[in-house]
Amino acid sequence: MRRSNTTRLSRLLFHERRLSKSGYKLIAGIDEAGRGPLAGPVVAGAVILKATDFTCEVDDSKKLSPKKRENAYRQIMEKAYVGIGIIDEKIIDSINIYQATIKAMEMALAGLGINADYVIVDGTMKISATCPIKCIIGGDSKSLSIAAASIVAKVTRDRIMEKYHKKYPQYGFKKHKGYPTKEHREALLVYGPSLIHRRTFGPVRALLDGREEVT
Numbered sequence: 001m002r003r004s005n006t007t008r009l010s011r012l013l014f015h016e017r018r019l020s021k022s023g024y025k026l027i028a029g030i031d032e033a034g035r036g037p038l039a040g041p042v043v044a045g046a047v048i049l050k051a052t053d054f055t056c057e058v059d060d061s062k063k064l065s066p067k068k069r070e071n072a073y074r075q076i077m078e079k080a081y082v083g084i085g086i087i088d089e090k091i092i093d094s095i096n097i098y099q100a101t102i103k104a105m106e107m108a109l110a111g112l113g114i115n116a117d118y119v120i121v122d123g124t125m126k127i128s129a130t131c132p133i134k135c136i137i138g139g140d141s142k143s144l145s146i147a148a149a150s151i152v153a154k155v156t157r158d159r160i161m162e163k164y165h166k167k168y169p170q171y172g173f174k175k176h177k178g179y180p181t182k183e184h185r186e187a188l189l190v191y192g193p194s195l196i197h198r199r200t201f202g203p204v205r206a207l208l209d210g211r212e213e214v215t
Contacts, residue, residue, distance in 0.1 A: 029145025
């Protein structure tokens, strides 16, 4: 397991090592969680690694179990500068999910507490920064910094949705985290949208006519 983890970390550090050889030392990886759900915020994480000697598995958050994500999250918080950006459903509805995701990423970058020399972003999100930026499609599986950012974003958002579950237990947020599962869609049909549902997302918008909001 240790050798496997070392091999994976080495593979995921390809971009960071190449940038480091070019003179960039503070390399920030950025990723998001929550673009697709029907409810709750979109969350972005920004991570500059201080060390890479992780004893747990750090990879694309979607590949990890909740327990592994929590373990990785704790080590990332110890071994990195971390910034988090949270944009709620009201802003998502007012500016659209793409712009809200960019806003969350820029907020996370600003929250690092240190200026990055270079930024690598998962996907094709065109964020603004005071340093060079590179977008990497599938970056959460190709860069350790982006993978760490994906874990930070996912764990942070999951915790938010678990808190919302206590207020709105009828929707099952603890289980599906607001994503449009069959269970979630069925709950929407029964109870209508809550105050944290995204009004501009199709399944929610379709239910708003003639239905009362859940307060």
